[in-house]
Amino acid sequence: MYNDFLLIRKMKQGDDNAFDLFVHKYYQEILSYCHHHCFDKTYAEDLTQETFIRFFTRLPDYHYKGKTLNYLYTIAGNLCKDYLKKTKEILLEENESLEGNQAEENQTEQILNRVLIEQVLGQLPDESREVLTLYYFQELKLTEISGKLQIGLPLVKYRLQKARKQLKELLGKEELHESERKD
Incomplete structure (x- = not known):
């Protein structure tokens, strides 16, 4: 299989096969990462697709430095953070109207804990x-x-x-x- 440098070069030249190889190479890892950060598999798939779309959109300005997967993780991480913020806001609004429901409070607590972990991880180098x-x-x-x-x-x-x-x-x-x- 091609290394990232060659794949990126071919993608910049418009080689559709290189795009397919690149997605095939990293799709499962990014999907797993996104699925871990959001509880819904459908959203994880959407976030994974959005990760690759954003990478390909920025491809003309991307300079290979040997850490392509890290860059994909960064994009996916930012998308997951945005998703969690939106989910938190929605759940907080729902909880205001449905106070007293223990199941929803537990779900909110889980999401808030996940957001806390994401915030703490975001502070790390x-x-x-x-x-x-x-x-x-x-x-x-x-x-x-x-x-x-x-x-x-x-x-x-x-x-x-x-x-x-x-x-x-x-x-x-x-x-x-x-x-x-x-x-």
Whole structure:
């Protein structure tokens, strides 16, 4: 399969096959990311499609730097944040008219927690957010993250450790409770 540099060059030249290969290469990862951030599969598919549309719209100005997937994650992340903000606003309006319904309060609390997590992740540096997202949300192993980001395994471990520390500080907790995974 082509590497990203060649695919992007061919896409800029108008090669339809290169567009298809590019979407095929990254669609499932971006869909999984979007589905994790919004609860509705249909919206996740829409957000995934919008991610690729925005990428292709900006393609003429895009300069390949070896991190195309990261750029796609950034676009998808921004779209998911916008979706969550709209969902939060709608749910808050609904809850004002339907106060007292415990099920809706739980759903609102889940969404607000998700929004809080998104806000905290948004405060992290890109490389920390990227490693946390791949490790916890995409459930990739450290070696897989190393390959995706094209960095060494020790650097992945360092960034993950640093990101956890930054999360603890941002959340204001003494301990970040997590279930330990073995890679």
